[in-house]
Amino acid sequence: MADSKDEETIDVPFNQQQYVAIEKLRDEGKFGQTDEEIVRNIFLEFLKQEGV
């Protein structure tokens, strides 16, 4: 299990058009409610889907 000391916080910029996608995902309620939850969960979904 990763140690919390290995954690890193990154600022990921999204423009207002890309942010529409995040809002739609928030409406689904499946991937979290905060911007951070949605972005992290979708990133993890992507890794899973791509087998990374």
Add this chain to the structure above:
Amino acid sequence: MLEYGALKTDIVLQPVSGKALPVLRGEVLRIIQEEGEQCVDFNAFNLHDYKEYLGVSNTRSRNAFRVKKGDLVLSAASRDRPMFLILEMAETCRTDLLGGRCRAGLFERRGYGLHTNCQDTMAASIGEYDLTPDDVHDSLNVWMNTEWDSLGRYFTIRNSGRKGDYVDLLAIMDTLSVPATCGSGDVGWTSNFSLKPIRVQVYAASQETLARVEEIERRHLGLKAHKTPDQFKVSKIKTDRELRRNPNYVPEFVNYPITSKPIRVTLNGEQLKKAKQLVEVGFGKDVAEVIRIAVMLWYTANREPTRGGRFGLKLSS
């Protein structure tokens, strides 16, 4: 196959001629190989607003370099609406959305002097509706067997059309449809070095064709993108030819200015390691970009109705 209405029009277009024909919503335009091996150029306009016309690049980007049975033919941006559904298409019919239309200069430069060409044939045909040569647009080319190579070079190979083969176009809106027998084919493979006639028929709308039109309208109309002239900032059609700057004009760009806001994301060690591996293979230039691209790609593949599929990532071993 859908049941069409009664045959309304049945004409033969002699070599190097064309005809502008109203084909109304729900009607079917049939283009037939009268003898075979003849390329047909096709233009079309909204019958009630000639500024909306068949968009070759829109049709290409929606479908493929070639359209086939079942594909929608769209009008050009700014309208971008379905104009036709390709209901039927003979297997021998190769279509082309790359060649535009042949024009006199092509042949003059090759030493043929004044030679028949689709630009002039189209212009002569649409003149019946007071349209000018400048209103001719790039053609949807039917039975034009073009190929291209990895360098983007484009060339024509033997025409594969056979006598009696046909293509049926279902009009989704009222159109002025303009099929023309391509005039280039006597000096190239476009029509196998000879010019032949084609037959053109129009079938009336039927309950079945109208039902198909309504289905397409339900699925493909009603987007905000489908602007009408009354929504244009400049909607008046210029009647003079000289261009003059309007000093009072202020452009209104869509979603301008583009602004970004950062979303703060915390990754654990394992997640961060994977993100950094993606940077190493060139997926993004830093971890932030990797995450943004991944999110947008996932959304594109999983939530956009017309997209889908995996990206196919490979990490270096």
